[in-house]
Amino acid sequence: MGTVFSFDVRGGDPGAIQAALREAVAGLHRVDEVFSTYRDDSEVSRLARGELTVEECDPMVAEVLDLGAEAERASDGWFSMRYEGRLDPTGIVKGWSAERAALRLAEAGATGVSVNGGGDVQLLGVPAPERPWRVGVSDPLRPGGLAAVVSASGVPELAVATSGTAERGTHIVDPRTGRSAVTDLLAVTVVAPRLTWADCWATAAFAMGSREALEWLEALPDVEALLITAGDEVRCTGGLAARLG
Known part of the structure; x- marks a missing residue:
């Protein structure tokens, strides 16, 4: 997936958590094998070339394609799984795989889980009693500075994802033109449960x-x-203030 994943796991039986962590890491490597668009032998690359059908792929492929289709409908096509006319589910795989890894650790008994995939974070539970997870949102205009701090106080699950040009330059495509998105935005941070x-x-x-x-x-x-x-x-949505702290 071309990014670094980090884990912060609290509570639970140490043996069970270690086993689940190994499974989660192995699962991320498997996701990369299946979905990488940089590998000619990945199932997604072969699917895009017509060498495989969805039914012949790992069941993860059908799951991700269904989720991506739902995202396309909900966004009126602004989210897309195609790049230059070719199948490319990259825009959904990273978040989905980090969320999946976090859920595996919670299922193993962890009371607090933070999985960070390239700056996008899935939070579950709490790091300690009476202390919520907090995530800093980078300020694209002030390197090293924070634009906000998101708090998971009072909720059992929270995710924070940012898209923009500060870290990776121009990489987001306007699906309606097929070219790099040209907007007035430098960054968008979205806070949601998953x-x-x-x-x-x-x-x-x-x-x-x-x-x-x-x-x-x-x-x-x-x-x-x-x-x-x-x-x-x-600019921010009306309820964002309740998630800052």
């Missing part, structure tokens, strides 16, 4: 531009967002 959707919505919102994105994000259930424009303007 990282699969937070990641998709952040990507789609960035491609839309701030005005359309803010209206669309406001209408999504259980979703809050922070948008930072190239003009150093900060």
Whole structure:
């Protein structure tokens, strides 16, 4: 997937957690084998070339394609699993795989889980009694600075995903033109219960531009967002303040 994953796991039986952590890491490697668009022998690459059918692929492929299709419908096509006419589910796989790894650790008995995949984070439970998980949101205009701190206080699960140009440059494609998205935005951070959707919505919102994105994000259930424009303007959904701290 071309990124680094990190884990912070609290509580649970040490033996069970270690076993689950090994499974989660192995699962991430398996996801990379199946979904990498940089590997000619990956199942997704072979599927895109017509060498495999979905039914012949690992069941994960059908699951991800169904989720991606749902994201395309919900975003009116602003989220897409195609790049230059070719199947490319990259925009959903990272968030989905990090969420999947976090859930595996929670199922093993962990009382607090944080899985960070390239800066996008799935949080479950708490790191300690009476202390919630917190995630810093980088300020794209001030390297090393924070635009906000998101808190998971009072909720059993929370995900934070950011799309923008600060870390990786121009890499988000406008699915309606097939070219790099040109908008007034530098970064979009989405806060939602699950990282699969937070990641998709952040990507789609960035491609839309701030005005359309803010209206669309406001209408999504259980979703809050922070948008930072190239003009150093900060816009946010109405309920975001309750998730900061």
